[in-house]
Amino acid sequence: MKRSIDIEGIGMTSKRTRMRLVERLRTEGIRDPRVLDQILDTPRHLFIDEALAHRAYEDTSLPIGFNQTISQPYIVARMTELLLQEKPLDKVLEVGTGCGYQTAVLAPLVGTLYSVERIKPLQDKAKERIRTLGIRNVYFRHADGTMGLPGTGPFDGIIVTAAPAEVPPELLAQLADGGRLVIPVGQGDHQELRLIRRQGAEYLSESIETVRFVPLLGGVIR
Ligand code: SAH
Numbered sequence: 001m002k003r004s005i006d007i008e009g010i011g012m013t014s015k016r017t018r019m020r021l022v023e024r025l026r027t028e029g030i031r032d033p034r035v036l037d038q039i040l041d042t043p044r045h046l047f048i049d050e051a052l053a054h055r056a057y058e059d060t061s062l063p064i065g066f067n068q069t070i071s072q073p074y075i076v077a078r079m080t081e082l083l084l085q086e087k088p089l090d091k092v093l094e095v096g097t098g099c100g101y102q103t104a105v106l107a108p109l110v111g112t113l114y115s116v117e118r119i120k121p122l123q124d125k126a127k128e129r130i131r132t133l134g135i136r137n138v139y140f141r142h143a144d145g146t147m148g149l150p151g152t153g154p155f156d157g158i159i160v161t162a163a164p165a166e167v168p169p170e171l172l173a174q175l176a177d178g179g180r181l182v183i184p185v186g187q188g189d190h191q192e193l194r195l196i197r198r199q200g201a202e203y204l205s206e207s208i209e210t211v212r213f214v215p216l217l218g219g220v221i222r
Helices: 002-008 015-027 033-041 050-055 073-084 101-109 120-132 169-173
Strands: 062-065 068-070 091-095 112-117 138-142 155-160 175-187 190-199 202-211
Touching: 015 033, 015 073, 033 073, 033 101, 050 062, 062 120, 073 101, 073 155, 073 175, 073 190, 073 202, 091 101, 101 112, 101 120, 112 120, 120 138, 169 175
Parallel strands: 091 112, 091 155, 112 138, 155 175
Antiparallel strands: 062 068, 175 190, 190 202
């Protein structure tokens, strides 16, 4: 009983509060009904500290420990929309699991999701949340996602939620023909969200909007 109340949420964490967030995202230009439905159904308050749960449905990023953040709902929705725009995605790679919110929004909309995180304690918590929500098509890997996941690709879609200075060539190489990569690129305040589509040996890059992500870092933390 306690658990179902937690997932459902009450007051500031209720579905009604989530509905208001969805309305806001709609006015900000998010159109894909599959994505808006996922935002409506995903209890973001379970992905952050209880002390911050009352702010879960503000359209803002929040701290999750280890110097990391949960992304702003608008950005999660936008990146998911960009990834899904063209065709159904069978195999998808996510770099930067963090708290797992983006994972929870995206997983039900794709075949299989491989999610890579370099900080083990964050990954462990994310894994537990994803399990609690009954999502079963996610494989978690503790690794440096800058390298992608050699031997697992090619991927129909790759989503990166931390910003490298330049697009890692390994990620481009692991993109299937016709695949889509959504990635923030740049340092500090000068980052842009890019959509890169692979067509054979060609990569078509489009700049979407300016964004602010934590940096994509090398190495792993146990
Ligand atoms: N996707 C999250 C936000 C992630 S924040 C959400 O839904 O809100 C960015 C995450 O990327 C952090 O957890 C950080 O540890 C992770 N990260 C940074 N560099 C990485 C790398 N090279 N490989 C894997 N994960 C990385």
